[in-house]
Structure formats: structure tokens, C-alpha cells
Amino acid sequence: MKDGNEVVQLYIDDVISSMSRPAKEHKGFEKIVLERDRKKWKIKLKPEHLSFLDRNLKPVVEPVMFEVMVCSSSEEIRLKGEFGVRK
Secondary structure, eight states: OOOEEEEEEEEEEESSOSSOOOSSEEEEEEEEEEOTTOOOOOOOOOHHHHOEEOTTSOEEOOSOEEEEEEEEETTEEEEEEEEEOOO
16 A cells, blocks of 8 residues: 555445435545555545435435445445444
């Protein structure tokens, strides 16, 4: 790995939603400095990143599985994972 700068982007996918949602929702980005000896960085994912407006226009976070994607662009996925939200 070379030292340099990169913009890391965070996307999520609500795997099973009660309403139609995009397969990749952009939820944030951070410009980071790449260093050979540094392998960790953090992007905070908050409840409002997972919410959407229901039929009554109220924000809701459903208890479902989410896929999270860390990308250098919307087409270049570098890392994938998943997590669940419980009621």
C-alpha cells in the first residue's frame, strides 16, 4: 500500500424493508490519509443513517438486517459486512 489520500464512502442496503429503498444509499464519507502502518479508521453510523420516512412521514428504523459497504466510489466496493437491528 502506498501513502496518499483517499475519500472513503459509506453505503448501506436495507436488505428486507417494508418499503422500497435504494440498493445502495450513500450515508457518509471521510477523506483519510493512507499510511503503510495504519490499518484502521472509523466512520460513525448513527440511527438517523438507518431511518426512513414511513407512510405517515415519521422516521422509523426497522428491525432488519443491513448490508454495509465501504467504497472508494459507488462502483468500487472495497469492504462489505452486515449487521442487524433488534427491536
